[in-house]
Amino acid sequence: MPEGPAGAPGPAAEWRGVSIAFPHAGRAAVGPVSLALARGERVLLLGPSGSGKSSLLLALTGLVPHSVPATVEGETFILGAPSASRPPAGWSDAVAHYFQDADQVLCGMRVKDEIAFSGENRGLAPEAIEARVKEVSALLGLPADWLGRRSLALSGGERQLVALAAVLAQDAPILIADEPTAHLSPEVAARLHALLASTAPCDAVLVVDHRLDGMIEAMDRVVVLGRSGTVLAQGAPRAIFRAHHAALVREGVWRPAASDLDACLIAAGLTLPHPPLTMEEALAALPRSEAARAGVASFLGRRLPPPRTAPSGPPVARLRGADCAPFLAPAVLHGVDIGVRGGEVLALLGRNGAGKSTLGASLAGLLRLKAGRREGPPGAIALQHAEDHFATGCVRDEIAAMLPRAMDGGDRQAAINAAIEAYGLSGLEDRHPFTLSEGQKRRLSLAAIDAADRWPLIVLDEPTAGLDAAGVDGLALRIEALRAKGRALVLITHDMDFALRLCDRAALLGGGRLLAEGPARDLLLDAGLMGECGLGEPAGAPALRWLEGRC
Amino acid sequence: MLKRLNPLTVLAVCLVWILATTLVFRAPFQLAAILLFAAMLLASRAVSPLAFLGLMVPFALFGFGFFTTNVLFRQENAAAVAVFSADLARSDALGAGLVLFLRALAGGTISIFFAFSIDPGALVRAAMAYGRLPPRIAYSLFAAMQIVPDLAAKANQLRLAEAMRRGRGLRRVPGPGELFRLLIPLIAFAIRRAGRTAIAMEARGFDAGRARTILDVPGFCRRDAAFAAVLAACLALCLAL
Amino acid sequence: MRWTLRETLIIAVLGAVFAVLYLAWVQLWLVAQAAFGAISMDVFMGFWFIASMVAAAIVRKPGVAFGAEVLAAAVQILLGSPAGLLLIVTGMVQGAGAELVFALTRWRSYSLPVLMAAGVGAAVFSFAYTWVRFDYGALEPGLIVTMFVLRCLSGALLGGLLGHAIVQALYRTGVLHGLRIDEDRRAGRA
Ligand SMILES: Nc1ncnc2c1ncn2[C@@H]1O[C@H](COP(=O)(O)OP(=O)(O)OP(=O)(O)O)[C@@H](O)[C@H]1O
Ligand SMILES: Nc1ncnc2c1ncn2[C@@H]1O[C@H](COP(=O)(O)OP(=O)(O)OP(=O)(O)O)[C@@H](O)[C@H]1O
Ligand SMILES: [Mg+2]
Ligand SMILES: [Mg+2]
Numbered sequence: 001m002p003e004g005p006a007g008a009p010g011p012a013a014e015w016r017g018v019s020i021a022f023p024h025a026g027r028a029a030v031g032p033v034s035l036a037l038a039r040g041e042r043v044l045l046l047g048p049s050g051s052g053k054s055s056l057l058l059a060l061t062g063l064v065p066h067s068v069p070a071t072v073e074g075e076t077f078i079l080g081a082p083s084a085s086r087p088p089a090g091w092s093d094a095v096a097h098y099f100q101d102a103d104q105v106l107c108g109m110r111v112k113d114e115i116a117f118s119g120e121n122r123g124l125a126p127e128a129i130e131a132r133v134k135e136v137s138a139l140l141g142l143p144a145d146w147l148g149r150r151s152l153a154l155s156g157g158e159r160q161l162v163a164l165a166a167v168l169a170q171d172a173p174i175l176i177a178d179e180p181t182a183h184l185s186p187e188v189a190a191r192l193h194a195l196l197a198s199t200a201p202c203d204a205v206l207v208v209d210h211r212l213d214g215m216i217e218a219m220d221r222v223v224v225l226g227r228s229g230t231v232l233a234q235g236a237p238r239a240i241f242r243a244h245h246a247a248l249v250r251e252g253v254w255r256p257a258a259s260d261l262d263a264c265l266i267a268a269g270l271t272l273p274h275p276p277l278t279m280e281e282a283l284a285a286l287p288r289s290e291a292a293r294a295g296v297a298s299f300l301g302r303r304l305p306p307p308r309t310a311p312s313g314p315p316v317a318r319l320r321g322a323d324c325a326p327f328l329a330p331a332v333l334h335g336v337d338i339g340v341r342g343g344e345v346l347a348l349l350g351r352n353g354a355g356k357s358t359l360g361a362s363l364a365g366l367l368r369l370k371a372g373r374r375e376g377p378p379g380a381i382a383l384q385h386a387e388d389h390f391a392t393g394c395v396r397d398e399i400a401a402m403l404p405r406a407m408d409g410g411d412r413q414a415a416i417n418a419a420i421e422a423y424g425l426s427g428l429e430d431r432h433p434f435t436l437s438e439g440q441k442r443r444l445s446l447a448a449i450d451a452a453d454r455w456p457l458i459v460l461d462e463p464t465a466g467l468d469a470a471g472v473d474g475l476a477l478r479i480e481a482l483r484a485k486g487r488a489l490v491l492i493t494h495d496m497d498f499a500l501r502l503c504d505r506a507a508l509l510g511g512g513r514l515l516a517e518g519p520a521r522d523l524l525l526d527a528g529l530m531g532e533c534g535l536g537e538p539a540g541a542p543a544l545r546w547l548e549g550r551c
Numbered sequence: 552m553l554k555r556l557n558p559l560t561v562l563a564v565c566l567v568w569i570l571a572t573t574l575v576f577r578a579p580f581q582l583a584a585i586l587l588f589a590a591m592l593l594a595s596r597a598v599s600p601l602a603f604l605g606l607m608v609p610f611a612l613f614g615f616g617f618f619t620t621n622v623l624f625r626q627e628n629a630a631a632v633a634v635f636s637a638d639l640a641r642s643d644a645l646g647a648g649l650v651l652f653l654r655a656l657a658g659g660t661i662s663i664f665f666a667f668s669i670d671p672g673a674l675v676r677a678a679m680a681y682g683r684l685p686p687r688i689a690y691s692l693f694a695a696m697q698i699v700p701d702l703a704a705k706a707n708q709l710r711l712a713e714a715m716r717r718g719r720g721l722r723r724v725p726g727p728g729e730l731f732r733l734l735i736p737l738i739a740f741a742i743r744r745a746g747r748t749a750i751a752m753e754a755r756g757f758d759a760g761r762a763r764t765i766l767d768v769p770g771f772c773r774r775d776a777a778f779a780a781v782l783a784a785c786l787a788l789c790l791a792l
Numbered sequence: 793m794r795w796t797l798r799e800t801l802i803i804a805v806l807g808a809v810f811a812v813l814y815l816a817w818v819q820l821w822l823v824a825q826a827a828f829g830a831i832s833m834d835v836f837m838g839f840w841f842i843a844s845m846v847a848a849a850i851v852r853k854p855g856v857a858f859g860a861e862v863l864a865a866a867v868q869i870l871l872g873s874p875a876g877l878l879l880i881v882t883g884m885v886q887g888a889g890a891e892l893v894f895a896l897t898r899w900r901s902y903s904l905p906v907l908m909a910a911g912v913g914a915a916v917f918s919f920a921y922t923w924v925r926f927d928y929g930a931l932e933p934g935l936i937v938t939m940f941v942l943r944c945l946s947g948a949l950l951g952g953l954l955g956h957a958i959v960q961a962l963y964r965t966g967v968l969h970g971l972r973i974d975e976d977r978r979a980g981r982a
Contacts, residue, residue, distance in 0.1 A: 067798070068750075088754065089758050092754065092755050099751075103747070104747055116766050121759065121761070122756060153700075383708075388708050393965060393966055434967075662869065687797065687800055691863075692866065694801055695805055698805050698809075699808055699812060735961045736965070738806070738846075739965040739967045741808070742802055742806070742967045758797050
């Protein structure tokens with residue numbers, strides 16, 4: 001507990017009429033927003049990509065404008081005290097902030113040093129810090145042998161987990177978590193959700209997240225920001241998702257799967273007495289009526305495409321007996337045989353650290369194999385950490401740089417404009433890529449590859465991480481378009497619904513090798529197999545079982 | 552084994568030896584220094600013999616530069632190094648060149664030994680605890696060391712993106728033009744990383760003007776005393792012979 | 793005028809990046825040294841001052857030029873430089889030479905001429921240092937003058953001019969946003 005204001009009455013954290021304008025921008029990026037986080041309350045903050053969620057959170061302790069230049073109007077309060085009364089570093093014992101990008105949390109030290117860092121800064125006794133490191137590692141299930149590893153030489157999801165551990169180790173009464181599960185495998189995400197729901201590591205929790213299933217039950221209140229950067233709606237989760245369903249869809253904001261099912265049922269003429277939050281709840285309450293069947297079928301319609309005829313022909317690229325290794329590291333996958341055909345979407349699935357990104361880059365021909373060989377022309381990869389792509393000074397140049405040099409002026413402009421339009425980047429053409437929101441960064445990295453479309457093989461590494469619902473729908477359309485053009489696509493994702501919706505074939509990685517490979521639908525709907533691999537089943541699966549009368 | 556020594560002990564011992572190799576201009580002494588430190592390094596199994604030889608290449612080149620300069624331009628260099636040793640002024644061109652060559656190798660061996668037998672993090676911690684190095688400077692130094700391996704990874708990433716843009720595989724060794732094009736993005740990356748790290752550290756309460764705990768401070772123990780004593784004895788022995 | 797945490801870290805990582813580049817440059821120099829002898833050191837020397845120029849032009853506070861060069865030397869030693877531990881002294885001397893020039897402008901101007909002058913400052917200091925270390929007094933005067941002129945030229949061009957070019961290029965990438973250089977540029981100063 002911090003000294004002084006801890007005992008003061010009032011909310012744990014409060015924003016009063018806050019609006020934030022970044023330098024050289026015409027209008028405020030977000031606000032004015034007034035929002036209070038009561039003690040003991042768990043609030044979920046939702047909003048479309050770019051609506052200003054992250055900026056708002058950064059303003060709480062004053063990192064905006066103290067460390068990120070901006071003009072801020074209004075005031076923020078922490079435990080009853082104006083946050084301007086201390087420098088941002090002074091609030092570390094009151095607010096634990098998980099930034100949206102794990103690389104923004106980590107300082108590049110060893111994992112143990114990262115976790116111990118906040119304790120050291122508070123001047124705690126060494127034994128207390130050691131104990132805290134152990135406790136947090138156990139809480140998140142970090143293997144002991146990670147403690148000596150460098151935090152930046154981990155896989156995307158592992159890094160996120162370490163960053164979360166470092167933040168939780170702060171032991172602060174207020175937890176602010178900005179998309180804490182974006183790169184976590186379903187199993188690990190479930191562990192984190194349970195943690196947020198349990199006796200709470202903290203007094204008050206504010207979460208921004210896109211993955212709502214499994215977490216939403218634990219939330220006391222949902223606050224939705226609109227595209228305009230002001231509060232669109234707020235209230236208890238159940239009420240919000242039914243009352244504002246259409247508006248949420250329109251704004252492209254994520255909903256729990258059960259809320260979409262509820263909307264389909266209402267459209268089919270069946271209104272459940274109690275708005276459902278989870279699939280189990282919804283399906284248990286369903287009568288075996290015609291309307292219910294119609295509702296569930298229409299819900300499944302978008303999530304479970306009809307089986308396509310599998311493309312035949314030789315693979316565009318394939319690995320034979322390949323040992324794949326990350327850059328400057330020993331091999332993590334052994335003896336992999338896999339190929340991908342034109343017009344096919346292959347899903348690569350597995351736990352965090354299973355080697356998906358490594359395999360993806362190897363398939364694209366961008367990592368050297370330790371053994372075995374690769375056949376086929378080089379491909380492209382949309383990297384898991386979108387920022388790693390950026391090398392130019394503005395969004396437009398970033399897309400232009402990917403286009404073939406030979407392309408002439410008119411076509412070039414047309415291709416750039418089409419990509420900007422398709423990926424919802426209009427109005428951001430002249431912005432520096434590094435000042436974009438996470439979702440915007442992701443869309444830009446995908447847009448650049450899509451616009452150039454010069455490769456027979458395209459690997460997308462966690463393309464949905466950080467995207468809002470509208471962004472994911474748009475991406476699905478683009479992937480369908482690339483498939484129709486005969487491109488070979490590899491999709492690495494932790495979003496099982498997205499994989500089910502798009503992929504023809506799936507490959508499961510685990511234990512340093514390829515565990516299983518087959519039609520995506522068979523693998524993804526095999527609950528036992530998915531569980532073994534640390535993955536969950538898609539939200540559509542229980543609905544399908546219900547429809548087929550198996551429950 | 553060596554990693555269990557206090558980094559400050561290792562630093563002190565290495566400093567003393569480097570000073571000695573600078574002052575003592577005799578081929579046998581330089582040779583002894585090379586053999587001693589190479590033997591300790593290889594015995595600790597921190598590097599394979601082959602990797603060690605590879606690391607010695609630049610030092611050999613460096614030394615060879617001195618060697619040729621001496622043989623060819625004896626006049627200048629005899630005087631040049633005479634400040635440090637009367638022995639050298641008396642020696643012949645070939646002999647002086649040889650000593651300078653060996654000295655470069657000796658300096659290299661000791662530096663490599665130092666680099667491989669300490670953990671940089673531990674050195675920084677020890678310097679904060681015993682040397683009163685301000686945490687801000689200590690962590691900056693630490694960040695500076697941490698970024699070096701990441702520069703390699705980032706350079707690879709940039710090359711990868713470039714290869715992708717050009718639609719061909721990655722060349723094994725970058726050409727000079729490619730290296731030059733990497734320069735600015737790499738520096739930009741480093742600066743951006745620094746800015747981020749600053750925010751990350753602030754958000755977790757670094758620099759808030761409180762007393763800090765330093766975890767895992769390497770202590771001094773009998774092993775350190777033994778190590779220092781043995782190396783001092785070796786030095787005395789080499790000087791006496 | 794205290795360095796902020798961000799600035800301190802920037803100076804440190806610049807030191808690290810340039811330490812790596814310095815080590816690469818050492819290899820080039822060694823080849824030249826083997827072929828052309830000691831005078832090649834003077835021709836190559838300027839590049840070893842560049843960390844000072846770049847860091848000073850970005851952060852624009854007292855002590856930066858000195859600090860960056862010393863840090864670069866420290867990182868080189870940790871990476872295993874052929875020059876060994878004495879490199880710290882070399883770094884201090886060179887950094888002090890550049891710092892002196894910036895001090896003369898009261899740390900207000902970082903234009904191209906000032907950066908080149910700082911390069912010359914570092915060259916002069918380092919020349920004095922090598923004079924003591926390698927007893928240049930014993931050399932022919934003509935050779936000494938040539939070496940001195942070459943080193944100053946190298947400092948001005950490889951240190952000052954190239955440093956300026958690097959800072960310009962960095963500025964265009966947008967990473968210097970929010971630093972002193974950015975404030976100065978927007979306020980219309982050089
Ligand atoms: N440093 C900055 N400079 C200029 N504009 C910025 C900066 N940071 C964010 N923005 C802009 O402010 C708006 C809000 O960004 P913010 O990151 O808060 O969005 P978000 O709601 O978190 O989005 P996402 O879901 O994509 O993470 C965006 O349009 C973004 O481009
Ligand atoms: N730069 C690196 N150096 C050393 N090991 C690494 C490096 N990058 C990744 N690894 C290790 O290689 C393994 C595979 O990493 P990879 O990034 O391919 O995993 P992933 O399946 O993509 O995981 P995620 O779902 O978390 O992104 C992991 O165990 C990881 O710790
Ligand atoms: Mg955000
Ligand atoms: Mg990955």
